[in-house]
Amino acid sequence: MSTTVSPMLVRLAAQRATGALLRDAGALYLVDGEVVHAESPAAPGIDILLAKGGRLPTERWQEAVDRAGAHHRVGRFLVDSGRLASGELEICHLGALFDAAFFALAPGGGPTRFRRGAAHWLGPVKPVRAEAVERETRRRRELLDNLWPRPEVDSAPVTPRTAAGTADITSRQRAVLDLADGVRTPAGIARLLGRPGFHTLIDIRRLAAAGHIETPRASAPPAPAPVPAWVADVSADPDIALLRRLRDALEASL
Amino acid sequence: MPGIDECLLEAMVLPGARGAAVVEWTSGLALGTVGDSPNGDHEVTAAETAELARMAAEHTAFAPPETNGPTGPTQQGDAGKGIPVEDVIITTRTGYHLLRFVETTFDSSVFVHLWLDREEGNLALARIRLQDLAERLALI
Incomplete structure (x- = not known):
């Protein structure tokens, strides 16, 4: 049984749409119905991934974005100018794309909107079929749940x-x-x-x-509703008061 | 400097090559596939070979903690290049499976999986060629 991760993504892919699918948890960029990039606040971007390892300092990114960002060709520029190998760019880009898509398509991520025609500054590197993104996102959810369903x-x-x-x-x-x-x-x-x-x-x-980090309580169970005053009063002197009330109630119903 | 697809097509030129894939071992994601898959599903194969690659890359029998250098904040972000394992070879009755780790300067956890026919395949040649391919995949 395969439930659809994002009905709108499936529909846009069928229409061969171009633009940005926007949700609260991130965005997917489409060209002709294929996913060319994805972004999410929960997923470090390709610029962070490459800068952290020391591969491409932030200044180089800035330069590439300044020179090629307006034409949506930053990825191409980095390879053509010899800053990155195309294999490196593809590996990092695909990793970042599926990563961000996983978070962007997370359940409960708010309403989905589509901005037709919107393009990302990185430009197409290695477009991925929308079904592949759907399938991989579903597989990742199952993988996490199999490791620790919390x-x-x-x-x-x-x-x-x-x-x-x-x-x-x-x-x-x-x-x-x-x-x-x-x-x-x-x-x-x-x-x-x-x-x-x-x-x-x-x-x-x-x-x-494995118990190396804390698993927070699922969500704090709702505080029990405050008991009626007469129950609280009763507890002060349970035996006598409760028995008297019971007797009164029984007598009243006779 | 080939891309993923060119790298896979080059691997398929090797004698006895039946299928190949570039896979991320942390997630089990297939970044690219070509040819046949032993079980008929490249994605299932990728997830399974990724599990094997992860064992080799992370278990201390193959990757003792010392070889990764001092742990701590100074080593952040370079786990991808710290793996001492170069490749994993599985021999079955009908074939060879060669998993070659790709070294990158960023945290990537990628390997190339090549499936060879046991009769036609040349394991020694494939191992050398795959090493060369894995290096060129991530270098300018």
Whole structure:
């Protein structure tokens, strides 16, 4: 059974539409119905991914955007000017695209709008079929749920638990844990590490499943409704008061 | 400096090559595929080979913590180039599977998977060629 992640995305792909699909959690850019880019606040952009590893300093990005941004050809410019290998650009771009799409298409992400004709400054690098984005987003949701079915950890501040042993922690997880301070969220940690947001969530869910970080309570259960005054009064002297009321009630109904 | 598709097409020129893919091992995402897939579904194959690659890349038997250098904030963001594992080889009755890690200067976690016919394939040649391809994929 495959439920559609975004009915509007499917419809726009069928229409071979060009423009930006906008949601609260991010945006997908389409050209002729194919996805050419995606952005989300929860997913570090391709500029952050490349700058963090020291591959492409921020100034180089700025230069590329200044020279080619207006023509929506920044990706092409970076390769043509010898700043990036096309393989590098494709790997980083596709990773960032599927990452941002996963967050942008998250359930409950608010209403979906479409701005026809809108284009991203990066320009097409390696367009992806909309069905592939749909399928991958669905697969990623299942993958996370299989690791630790508690989506609360995805957005909550990451709090390490010191009691657990650390023998089973991988070096990638160690890097995530080192930045966990009870304040930073998984998205904040991903940005600092220069790693895709979803990859960080995989480590977060594994760390939570192994007990290395706290799993927040699902959502605080609603506070019980305040009891009526007579019940509260009764509790002060339960036996006598309750029995008297019971007797009175019984007598009244006779 | 080939792109993903050119790299895959070059891999398919190797004798006995039946299928190839570029896969992200952290997520199991296939970034590109060509030829056949052993189970008829490139995406399933990518997810399965990614799991194997992850084991090799992350388990301390193959990647002891010392070889990753000192841990801590100074090492942030370069986990992609810190993997000491170069490739993983699986031999089946009918074929070879070669997983070659791609080193990049950013955090990428990508490998090339090549599926070779056991009779026609030349594992030693494929290993050398795939190393060269993986290097050119990420270099100018």
